[in-house]
Amino acid sequence: AQTVTQSQPEMSVQEAETVTLSCTYDTSESDYYLFWYKQPPSRQMILVIRQEAYKQQNATENRFSVNFQKAAKSFSLKISDSQLGDAAMYFCAYRSVRTSGSRLTFGEGTQLTVNP
Amino acid sequence: DSGVTQTPKHLITATGQRVTLRCSPRSGDLSVYWYQQSLDQGLQFLIQYYNGEERAKGNILERFSAQQFPDLHSELNLSSLELGDSALYFCASSVVPGVQETQYFGPGTRLLVL
Numbered sequence: 606a607q608t609v610t611q612s613q614p615e616m617s618v619q620e621a622e623t624v625t626l627s628c629t630y631d632t633s634e635s636d637y638y639l640f641w642y643k644q645p646p647s648r649q650m651i652l653v654i655r656q657e658a659y660k661q662q663n664a665t666e667n668r669f670s671v672n673f674q675k676a677a678k679s680f681s682l683k684i685s686d687s688q689l690g691d692a693a694m695y696f697c698a699y700r701s702v703r704t705s706g707s708r709l710t711f712g713e714g715t716q717l718t719v720n721p
Numbered sequence: 722d723s724g725v726t727q728t729p730k731h732l733i734t735a736t737g738q739r740v741t742l743r744c745s746p747r748s749g750d751l752s753v754y755w756y757q758q759s760l761d762q763g764l765q766f767l768i769q770y771y772n773g774e775e776r777a778k779g780n781i782l783e784r785f786s787a788q789q790f791p792d793l794h795s796e797l798n799l800s801s802l803e804l805g806d807s808a809l810y811f812c813a814s815s816v817v818p819g820v821q822e823t824q825y826f827g828p829g830t831r832l833l834v835l
Contacts, residue, residue, distance in 0.1 A: 642826075648809060649723075650826035696764065707815070707822060708754065708777055711764040 607632045607699050611712035618687045619720050625672075626682045626715045628697030638700045639673065639680045640709065645693040653695070656680065684717075692719045724748065725814050725827035733833045739800040742830045746793055746814030752776070753795040754815075754824060755787055759808035770795055802834045 608631045618624035630639070641653040656664045656673050663671050668685045684691055697712040724747035734740055746753050755767040757780075766779035770789035781787075784802075789795040799806060809831050813824040 640823075647828075648831075649828050650811060650813075651723075652823060652825065655823060707752070707769060707824075708766040708779055709756070709764075709813075709824060710766070713763055 607634075607637075607701070607710050609697050609699050609710050609712035611695075611697055611715050613715045614713070615716045615718070617718040617720060618684070620687055620689060622687055623683060623685045624687055624717065626684075626695050626697075626717065628680045628682070628712055630678050630680065630697070630699050630712075632678070632699065632701075634701060636702045638702065639671075640698040640700065641669070641671070641682045642696045642698060642711075643691075643693045644696065644714070645690075650696075654682070687719050689719050689721060692717055723825040723827065725750075725812060725825055727810075727812050727827035727830050729830060730828065731831050731833075733835065734802060735835055736802055736804060738802050738834075739798065740802065740832065742797040742799070742810055742812075742832075744795045744797070744812030744814075744827060746795070746812075747825060750814035750816050750825075751793065752815045752822070753789055753793070754813040755781075755795070755797050756811040756813065756826075757808050758811065758829075759805075762808075764811075767797070799832070804834050807832055807834045 637658045639656045643651045654666045672681045694714045698709040726745045752771045758764045767781040769777040787797045809829045811829045812827045815822040
């Protein structure tokens with residue numbers, strides 16, 4: 606079974622600075638998808654970014670980018686020019702490409718605080 | 722707004738009772754997923770339906786059941802409730818389970834069992 610680990614329960618960053626959230630995973634599959642979801646105080650789960658394992662190029666969405674290291678099974682999220690609205694719990698998630706295995710497996714989450 | 726709706730937003734009930742949580746997927750989405758978020762277990766996958774059929778099961782208790790109706794909305798039934806069932810229950814939907822699928826989450830139903 607796949608597992609996802611987020612080793613940083615809490616992180617903090619100054620407004621306008623850059624922060625990197627870590628995620629590692631364990632899988633025996635060669636093809637899969639990785640996601641970062643954001644959960645603000647409203648508790649809504651919001652998709653931030655996704656990465657296909659077969660793509661070597663790291664995904665980018667505006668101020669959010671990932672560093673995907675397939676061999677190391679590492680998938681970190683970089684937030685540039687941090688804003689107060691980025692404060693939230695961030696979850697890393699794994700999904701198999703098999704149609705019978707579409708469930709998301711989540712890490713424990715990292716609580717991000719943005720200081721003004 | 723993800724386009725996925727869940728009702729009710731909050732539910733307070735007593736141990737031993739039964740509740741039903743409802744989810745309407747995004748327009749055009751055929752697959753529905755249920756997840757449970759609790760303090761001690763984190764975010765866990767419960768069950769998936771695709772076009773009315775059960776597709777995958779996760780850590781879903783026997784006291785829990787779900788179904789997806791012909792109009793594609795889904796219901797999660799929780800019975801013989803225990804204190805430990807208190808959690809945030811999410812529904813997510815996607816077009817089809819497959820290569821390009823991304824799951825979009827509803828706002829959740831917060832269940833408190835007293």
